[in-house]
Amino acid sequence: MSVESEHADPADPTVSPLAHFGAEVRLERERVGMSREDLGREAHCGYSLVAKIEAGKRVPVLEFAEACDRVFPHANGRFVRLWPLALRHAFPPWFRRYVDFERDATTIRTFESQVVPGLLQTPEYARALFRTGRPDSLDDLVTARMARQSLWARDSPPRAWFVLDEQALHRNIGGAEVMGCQLERLLKAGQEPRTVIQVVPRTVGAHPGLEGPFTILSFGQGPDVLYVDSFSEGRTVLDAAEVDAAAHAYDLLRSYALSPEASAEVIGTCLEELGP
Incomplete structure (x- = not known):
């Protein structure tokens, strides 16, 4: 027990x-x-x-x-x-090992298809997102997610690359005010010298990320680590072949995505469409 x-x-x-x-x-x-x-x-x-x-x-x-x-x-x-x-x-037992890896990573590569990546979420966006599942520990879930973002305050934060489907920008989580603040957070994050944000436009049909979101962590020493998200629980993967396949898929995803500058324009347009 x-x-x-x-x-x-x-x-x-x-x-x-x-x-x-x-x-x-x-x-x-x-x-x-x-x-x-x-x-x-x-x-x-x-x-x-x-x-x-x-x-x-x-x-x-x-x-x-x-x-x-x-x-x-x-x-x-x-x-x-x-x-x-x-x-x-506050983290599910199956997620704790990944959080330990994430804390030590020097490079983070994330793809997200449905929502804004957790490391870039505002507290209000995260709360609205978690609330849909009616959890018993909503406050703890938000606290844990925001605590993961403390890695940005390190003296040498990780280099991070975020690729997300454009539909994640149009999904109005929490209402116009919450979503507006979230899009502003994305624009600000994209201006950081160690962070790149790219958007896969809606005009793209099939692409390698359709099977679901995933993250690849790299370190100063040692092999990369893959995290694959799913409905019930995610998987932290150390198998070299699977990690290599994910890295190849990520490289292809970046080729489908807009440039960081064009991606910022798409995010800005989504922000304008929310209105005053």
């Missing part, structure tokens, strides 16, 4: 890193005689969220961990060190 079994008490600090994080927050808060309201003010959140984090029922954002290290005199940076382990709880 998994230590993260649905029948286990989430407040038990031995159940998971998330529960351990919450128990440590409660221990330090009580040690200094601080109320949950006071900690909430320091961490820019409410009493309810502090209570849920302490009970192991919510995944904290990085800013919460930083606030704990700041206000608890005996923390010594412990909560920021524990935070990545607690965050893993």
Whole structure:
């Protein structure tokens, strides 16, 4: 039985890193005689969220961990060190291995056919997208997705290449305001020197990406890693032949796509069509 079994008490600090994080927050808060309201003010959140984090029922954002290290005199940076382990709880078990690879990647090549790639999503877009599946842990899913984007804040962020079908730009996720902010985010990301965004126009018929979205990760040393998305769960692939086939398909996809400059024009046109 998994230590993260649905029948286990989430407040038990031995159940998971998330529960351990919450128990440590409660221990330090009580040690200094601080109320949950006071900690909430320091961490820019409410009493309810502090209570849920302490009970192991919510995944904290990085800013919460930083606030704990700041206000608890005996923390010594412990909560920021524990935070990545607690965050893993928000990812499905089958996705955690990929997240570890993604964090260490020096180059990321992604193809997406239906929606904006997760590493480029705004919080509002991600929330609207996740909400369609009516999950029990919507806030945790959004927190986890946004946390993955911390790799852009590294001193040396990965080189990234995103190819997406034009239809992903026209699918109005979350309404005009949410979609408008998302398209603006794409335009801004495309201006970053280490990021390339290309759009496969709707006029293209068959192309190698029709079988579904995928990502190829490369590293300073070692073989590439492939991630293939699907309906129920994705696959992290290390088999060299399958990774090579995906790399070949990606090269072909880039040949079908518009140039980065022309792609930005398509994104801008989609933004204008949303209206004021």
